[in-house]
Structure formats: C-alpha cells, structure tokens
Amino acid sequence: MADPDDSPSQRRLAELAALAQQIAAVQGIGAENGPLPSPAPLAPLPQMTLARGRVHELTGPARTTLAALAAAVAQGEGPVVWLRPGWRNEQLCPQGLRALLPDPGALIVVPCAKPVDVLWSLEEALRAGCVALVLAELADAPDLRALRRLHLAAGEGLARNRQAGRVLPAPLGLVMACDSADSRIAGVESRWALHPLAPTPDARRQRWRLDRLLTRSQPPRDWEIDGGPLPEGTSCMPLGADETLSEVA
Numbered sequence: 001m002a003d004p005d006d007s008p009s010q011r012r013l014a015e016l017a018a019l020a021q022q023i024a025a026v027q028g029i030g031a032e033n034g035p036l037p038s039p040a041p042l043a044p045l046p047q048m049t050l051a052r053g054r055v056h057e058l059t060g061p062a063r064t065t066l067a068a069l070a071a072a073v074a075q076g077e078g079p080v081v082w083l084r085p086g087w088r089n090e091q092l093c094p095q096g097l098r099a100l101l102p103d104p105g106a107l108i109v110v111p112c113a114k115p116v117d118v119l120w121s122l123e124e125a126l127r128a129g130c131v132a133l134v135l136a137e138l139a140d141a142p143d144l145r146a147l148r149r150l151h152l153a154a155g156e157g158l159a160r161n162r163q164a165g166r167v168l169p170a171p172l173g174l175v176m177a178c179d180s181a182d183s184r185i186a187g188v189e190s191r192w193a194l195h196p197l198a199p200t201p202d203a204r205r206q207r208w209r210l211d212r213l214l215t216r217s218q219p220p221r222d223w224e225i226d227g228g229p230l231p232e233g234t235s236c237m238p239l240g241a242d243e244t245l246s247e248v249a
Helices: 008-027 063-074 094-098 115-128 144-163
Strands: 042-045 048-050 055-059 080-085 090-092 108-112 133-138 172-177 191-197 205-214 221-229 246-248
Touching: 042 063, 055 063, 055 144, 063 080, 063 133, 063 172, 063 191, 080 115, 090 094, 108 115, 115 133, 115 144, 115 172, 144 172
Parallel strands: 055 172, 055 191, 080 108, 080 133, 133 172
Antiparallel strands: 042 048, 090 246, 191 205, 205 221
C-alpha cells in the first residue's frame, strides 16, 4: 500500500511549507529578538542606490572607477571580491585604487581562466552570502537565463544570512563589460554610467557625470559630481578616468 504521506499533494504541501520558511527567514519573521531590519541599499554615491540581493550593471568610460567606489563602501560591511578575466594583460593598479579604497590590500582579486569561470564564480560567491559585494568583468553579455540565476543566487545569499540572524553582509553583484563602455546587459536590476569630465580651470577639481540609465522605479537622470581636488602633478585628465586604475602586466 502506498504511503499517504508520499502522495503528490503531500509533497507539494511540504515544498510550500519549506518555501514559506525561507520567505519568513528573509522577512525576519520568527526571530527571537523581533524582525530583522531590512538592509539599506548600497550607496556608492549620494545619488546612487543599489538594491541588495540583486545584480546591477556599470557602464561608461569610468565604470572601473565607479566599481571601486562601490567596493569602498562595501568594504565597511564585509569582504569584496573582484572577478577579472585572467587572459587579459591589464591589471588593477594599486596606486590608483589607493585614492578610492580604504584598504586596497583587502580587496580579493580573482583572475578567471575562461569567461564561463567568471559567471560561475559570480554565482557561487553571491549564493555563499559571505561577501558584501561581488564585482565581475565580463567578456560577453550573459543571456536572460544566466542573469536570472545570478539574481536567484544573490537572493539566496541574502536569505541565508537573515536566517542566521545577520543583517550584514547583504550581498549584491555588479557586472561590467571588459571592452565596451556602452554595454546594455538585459535583465539587470539597474544600470549606471560614470563619465570623467574636464576638471574646473580655476579650482582644479575633478568632475564626473553620473547617469542613471535604468531602474525599475525611477526615470533616467544624470548628475554632475564634484570629485575633489586633483592630486599634485596631475594634468587635465581627471583621477576618475579608468586609465588611473589599470596597468599592463
């Protein structure tokens, strides 16, 4: 005689109960000390907010600088992983990062052997939930199915931490194209671009233009941002340009 507890309906009820437990963990329901507060969005710049548990895209000529600014904020919450194409000669320049990151030596830079390794590492790092931010430089744009997997992995990492009673780290992913400053990866939660502008002739201050190209709840917009005084000996190229963050091995 078949076990009544092994019927399709019973298995479905068990699956729904497990899903309800996961949702409750994400919402903080049932916590001993009351519901856990939702983590605030990551804000690399005052005009820029990035939802947790999701994957966002960075574009523009100064996208590497924008990634470094996001890493600087996330380092205060937990480890930051930067996935790079290992087959390319360019390396992140520690001297350039020093002006943007509180601790460049703590940045975990992972050279990946193949493009598929970048996506796999990004997904697994997000799912683990033990990092605050995962940055990934992509040689090719992933398809919608791959982006969906990344969103689910980031949400799973967020849920795992909340189930353990931790608000932080609250992982999120940032992707950017290796070779294109005008990429448009479909399926991302938001898309932002950073452009270096010529410094002011009088005060010799750096200037950037931040573009909000895509979000789910707000229209496109751009801002001009004061990047602070230029370092001594710097010519007309702003520090915000990505050339200051790269070097050839």
